[in-house]
Amino acid sequence: MPRSHPLTRRALLASSAAMSAAALLPPAMAAAEEPSPLAKPIPATGERLPAIGLGTWITFNVGDDALARDACAEVMRAFFDGGGRLIDSSPMYGSSEAVIGHGIGKLGRPPGLFSATKVWTWSGAAGPGQIEDSRRLWGLERFDLVQVHNLLSWEAHLETLLAMKAEGRVRHVGITTSHGRRHEALEAIMRTRPIDFVQVTYNALDREVERRILPLAAERGIAVIANRPFRGGSLIRSVEDRPLPPWAAEIDAASWAQILLKLAVSHPAVTCAIPATTRVDHVRQNVGAAYGRMPDERMRARMLDEIEAL
Amino acid sequence: MPVWSSYSLSDLLLFSPQTYYRLIELYNRAVWPGQVLALGFGVAILALLGRPGSRPGRAVSALLAACWLWVAWAFHLDRYATINWAAVYFAAGFAIQALLLAWSGVVRGRLAFRPGRDPVGRAGFGLLVFALAVQPLVGLIGARSWSGVEIFGLMPDPTVVATLGLLLTTTGRVPWELLVVPILWCALGGATLWAMGAPEAPIMPFAAALCLLLAIWGTSAGRRRSSPA
Numbered sequence: 001m002p003r004s005h006p007l008t009r010r011a012l013l014a015s016s017a018a019m020s021a022a023a024l025l026p027p028a029m030a031a032a033e034e035p036s037p038l039a040k041p042i043p044a045t046g047e048r049l050p051a052i053g054l055g056t057w058i059t060f061n062v063g064d065d066a067l068a069r070d071a072c073a074e075v076m077r078a079f080f081d082g083g084g085r086l087i088d089s090s091p092m093y094g095s096s097e098a099v100i101g102h103g104i105g106k107l108g109r110p111p112g113l114f115s116a117t118k119v120w121t122w123s124g125a126a127g128p129g130q131i132e133d134s135r136r137l138w139g140l141e142r143f144d145l146v147q148v149h150n151l152l153s154w155e156a157h158l159e160t161l162l163a164m165k166a167e168g169r170v171r172h173v174g175i176t177t178s179h180g181r182r183h184e185a186l187e188a189i190m191r192t193r194p195i196d197f198v199q200v201t202y203n204a205l206d207r208e209v210e211r212r213i214l215p216l217a218a219e220r221g222i223a224v225i226a227n228r229p230f231r232g233g234s235l236i237r238s239v240e241d242r243p244l245p246p247w248a249a250e251i252d253a254a255s256w257a258q259i260l261l262k263l264a265v266s267h268p269a270v271t272c273a274i275p276a277t278t279r280v281d282h283v284r285q286n287v288g289a290a291y292g293r294m295p296d297e298r299m300r301a302r303m304l305d306e307i308e309a310l
Numbered sequence: 311m312p313v314w315s316s317y318s319l320s321d322l323l324l325f326s327p328q329t330y331y332r333l334i335e336l337y338n339r340a341v342w343p344g345q346v347l348a349l350g351f352g353v354a355i356l357a358l359l360g361r362p363g364s365r366p367g368r369a370v371s372a373l374l375a376a377c378w379l380w381v382a383w384a385f386h387l388d389r390y391a392t393i394n395w396a397a398v399y400f401a402a403g404f405a406i407q408a409l410l411l412a413w414s415g416v417v418r419g420r421l422a423f424r425p426g427r428d429p430v431g432r433a434g435f436g437l438l439v440f441a442l443a444v445q446p447l448v449g450l451i452g453a454r455s456w457s458g459v460e461i462f463g464l465m466p467d468p469t470v471v472a473t474l475g476l477l478l479t480t481t482g483r484v485p486w487e488l489l490v491v492p493i494l495w496c497a498l499g500g501a502t503l504w505a506m507g508a509p510e511a512p513i514m515p516f517a518a519a520l521c522l523l524l525a526i527w528g529t530s531a532g533r534r535r536s537s538p539a
Binding site: 059061062063064065093094095179232278 | 317320321323324325326329332333336389392393394395
């Protein structure tokens, strides 16, 4: 994947680690004193979340491999240094939650961490135990967000989660799907249940959610997490050998990854996107997409036309 | 359209190929010099094949059952389960296969191995030799290093292929009940390798198809003796 050239700019942050993240930030921000990433409000609470999060599907499932666990911790360090907050995982992702817990233990609990996991079991009765297992693996007092994974046994789990939220044991409640599946059921839940977040697949080619889910989320005040922003990496691979289009500079994008991420998070209804990676240079580039100018409606249309034509 | 039909094989893969290969490397490092013992098991099985009497059959069955039990515990449950929650079920399947082999071959003495008996037996012997000597090397064509080779008795795939080969050399009726778990693993293991883009992915489904065809052909042609020698 073509990666951005380091861009000259004045000190972005005081720490050296933050400096490395700053190297990937767009030139238009060079004169800014205190640049900060694009942060969008969670409609339910008004709390602002940086528009780029960190997914952990496959990438953090490294088992007991000490070297790979430490490498994941470094990805987390670069993510937080770049201003990221939301890390998303699931008990379905093998050892990913334990690896996140290892990272949190190694880094010390980052003050900005917005912890998001899921409940994923057929049994409604097993939901509370699974959420407690996840909490112990992460090493947290409580989660900022727990989502029902892929609508699995969603009625029972949603009841559990809403009760936990009422007791202050989880801050936000959500529901997820991916690959464009079960949107009708998702829409019905969004219309009838008091959820704070919905997580769906959204990228330059998977845009079905633009028709009904995203407008409904905006109407109902539900935050949206966009998963698979690179379509599992295939979007990046399909464009990585091509030069950046001339308009990339107009949105302060230094790479195809940043173009694709800016496209996803610039939709007014999308709160944040959660690209996953095993590499520090890639996570720096990903969080860098939250900085600088974002495409407006006209530019989004142009970007989509050109990306679809590739 | 059912939701599951919209998933591709790669959607179901929980880990990266790099993580899987590294897991095997760390496992091989942890069990060393178990590889020598496992290869010794393989050589012992080869040496026992075709010998008269019931003891060799019991001994081969015992060695094979021990290999299945080891893979169930040391690989599936202790290692693979750290990156694949389904490995707990794989471990159960391998443990069941170990018990079936022990019951049928050791306790009841129903398994007699005669590789030179007929073409099916000779083909089974060929499959066994392939699993012991060739299959571990095939991974080197792809992304594997020597430290990541899969060896009979320690890893599922060569253990399963060797078992299929051995079961084709048995006298009497085809032991279909002993083929179920190995054939299922061929489908699962092959699908995993296929999703990872591994060059050795066709081996497992090919071995299963070959075994089934030979077993059916041997049965229908009446070429198998009706009772153990």
